[in-house]
Amino acid sequence: MISLKHIAREMGVSTATVSNALSGKGRVSSALAERIRTYAISAGYRPSSAARALKTGQSGILGLVMPDLTNPLFPSFARHVSVAAESHGLGILIGDSRGDAARQGAAISHLVGRGVDGIIIVPQKGTSPVIPRVPGVVINTRSDPRSTVSADHGGGGRLLGAHIAGLGHRQVVLLGGDAISEVQRDRVRGMAGGLGDGVSHEILWGEAGMAALPDHVRRGATAVLATSDLLALGAHSHLSRAGYRVPEDVSLTGFDDLPFATVMHPALTTTAQNVEAIAEYALGAITRMIAGEDDLPGGHAIPMRLVVRASSAAPPDVCRDAS
Template sequence: MKRATIYSIAEELGISASTVSRAFTRPELVKRSVRERILATAEQLGYEPSWAARGLATGRTGLIGLLIPDITNPFFPPLVRAIEKAAAGRGSGVLLVDAEANGAAEPGLVAQLKPQVEGLIIASPRAPSAALKEAVGQTPAVVVNRAMRGLPTVVVDNGPALREAVRNLVADGHHKLVVMRGPADAWAAARRVEAVRAAAGQEGAELVELGPFEAQFEDGRRAAREILASGATGVLAFDDLMACGVLSGLAERGRRVPDDFSLVGCDDVLLARTVTPALTTITAPLEELGNHVVERLDGVARGEAVKDVRVRGELTVRGTTAPAPGTS
């Protein structure tokens, strides 16, 4: 069977190929009843619009650029999927670029993406704000998981859930806690430590701050020695990947979770649900996050005044938290 084209659709309906093209690229210029007939015929014939062809015809690519800091971190693949799903619902595709945990490279990557896309989503960037904003220029853009003046932002507010996690640990008899700081240049890392620090103060718990660490399994595993030396019985890690490293490092030293230590992660990635015991963590509403991000980008592209958005993380209690040793 020959592949369907705008010309075969036009021939089937007895209209011009330019009208068919406009139905996909400039639908506002095509009468609604005509466009509905075109779309129905396109579906019947199995027509799939080509982003490249649309770009040549209209100067628009239909693509959103998505820059993430580290594709190996398990937080980002489900976020990418959520954004792709939300973008597809608006007829757009996503062009993904990985900064490979190199914040200094982010402005250059943004500059490379700009000519190929209609808008930018920049997730958890580490580069200085001024450099990022200069790289973005006049391109519609939204920043995820970092508050930044001059660009619309969508962030996950984990503060209330982290404070709840601290309260639960203290109620379980953990009066000395460790908080593991994330990457030094990560905006979210500072916010998470601030929330834990405030909660520990309110609950009268002693807090030991370790790090900063990279958001990596190995950093968590190596930190187990420092955790043991701290004398704490409760640990709050920057993210789930780091927490799973802690779980492994403690096991290597003959310590068990949650019998000897209670452990809390953050983000609720797939790994948190598959590790044994399953990880108590802060669940990020990724699908909601993806919808908000794409919706805000759409608004920016239309020239609307777009407000910043905060979505709330929630504490999910699983198998890595329990009463402190020696408590009933």
């Protein structure tokens, strides 16, 4: 088994430096700490959780509570958190809220009872969970005052709104899944801001809103901006059944750049979260909190990236004028 002494000898540093780099404690430059962690992982180093617990009173295990692992976005996020945790010499226990606020509280209590050193949580929409007795990092959205880090959901919405306005659309529908969600409200606000003053828009929510889309297109809407790729997929089905083509009759955009966005026909214009950067920031924050740093700034938002594909185009009247 690879030891701390072996890593120290190969890296030309002291055993204490290696220990501090792997635990996130002490004064080790970020560049050196990253080199040490990279070497330790490549060499197959695995810290002894029993030894860690005896020495520090910590388990070396973090809890990760996700809102719904059936949503394709969250397994990808859990994988990135697990990779980031491994680079810090930590393990992960995952709790799934399964779309239920009561299960979320039970998952937190269960993980705390298992002796985790801290919890990272993506909260259920509309909830503000309490994490007792251990450090906690919340990943939600900038408008949530308890959020530690998140994607810039409002900024992602502005990218989509500006893209659609730039194509010439002047009557647009914004489609959200649930108005109780702070994330979706931030996305809708961002979309509306990106459209600017010269574009009229109407906000629809949920299944009723999705069912009303064909009527709005009949009345002149030329683009639908959805707050998730899953919603965009549903919207595409409703529009297709009503005889409308995307993007010839109506442009369509999503949010999150899930894997199926590229296999939809046409491929979906959307925005992509930098999930890896969010996971790394969350791990850095939770390890600093475990080390006793209490004054960490919250509300950090990581920019999203616009991904333009074939589902968005100039509106039909602009296309006719140009031909």
